Amino acid sequence: MPSMAEALRLLQFGDSVFPVGAFAFSNGLEMAVQHEVVHDRSTLQEFVRTVTRAAATSDGVGMLAGHRSALAGDLDRIRRADEAVHVRKINEEMRTMTVRMGRKLAEAANRIVGESLLRKRAGEAGNGIPVTYPVALGVLFADLGVGEEEAFAAHQYGVASMVLGAAVRLIRVDHLDAQSILFAVNEKVADDYQExxxxxxxxxxxFTPHLDILAGAHQHAHVRMFMS
Known part of the structure; x- marks a missing residue:
């Protein structure tokens, strides 16, 4: 079990309102609503589960690689994890999301935590491979003594919270609907981690081609509330 300090660090940096700019992104939901893929609570829950499942097998793997590399003190492996995440973002908006949030997390950690492996990684990111959010989160949690299972759970929680935070501004669901969906989706996190x-x-x-198509359409939309 995590210590009290570790649990509090997990709550702080895994909080959906931690200032990394997640509120500015919908993770594809905005265009899904416009194209009526998502139109009620049931379809919203299906969408959130699809997004979190995709996140687990892509960004979640990168997050775990970042966490394990940080524990080994291997900056080169962290860099390779960032590259693996970045090159798999085939849509420009998704690349922007992961890089912007990764940079914001590194900047916040630098100010709050101080010297860390994430600070070193961010310091050399301008020379080529950018810092990505899932890898940065894994590195930060490793630096803070948070275990990889808890770090994976926090990452998946953040993905779901991002979509649901956008949902209450896009469709007719209230905050309790969103929390009910979050509760249901969170039950799958342990299964995703084991896989x-x-x-x-x-x-x-x-492999979510329908999400990729929606993301591509969003990039050319004239009126948008969100950056993705």
Whole structure:
């Protein structure tokens, strides 16, 4: 079990309102609503589960790689994890999301935590491979003594919270509906972790072509509330 301090660090940096700019992104929901893929509570829950499932097998694997690399003190492996996440974002908006949130997390950690492996990684990111959010989160949690299972859960919680935070501004669901969906989706996190825990960076994949198409359409939309 995590210590009290570790649990509080998990709550702080895994909080859905932690200032990394997640509120500015819908993770594909905005265009799904416009195209009526999502139109009520039931379809919203299906969408959130699809997004979190895709996140587990792609970004979640990168997050675990970042966490394990940080524990080993291996900056090169962290860099390779960032590259693996970045090159798999085939849509420009999704690349922007993961890089912007990764940079914001690194900046916040630098100010709050101080010297860390994430700070070193962020310091050399301008020379090529950018910091990505899931890898940065894994590195930060490793630096803070938070275990990888808890780190994976926090990452998945953040993905679901991002979509549901956008949902209450896009469709006719209230905050209690959103919390009920979050509660249901969270029950799948342990199963996703068991499936992804032995995956390597080469195993990372997120086969969700319908989400990719919606993301591509969003990039050319004239009126948008969100950046993705």
């Amino acid at each position: 992804c825990r032995s995956a390597t960076l080469d195993d990372m994949q997120a």
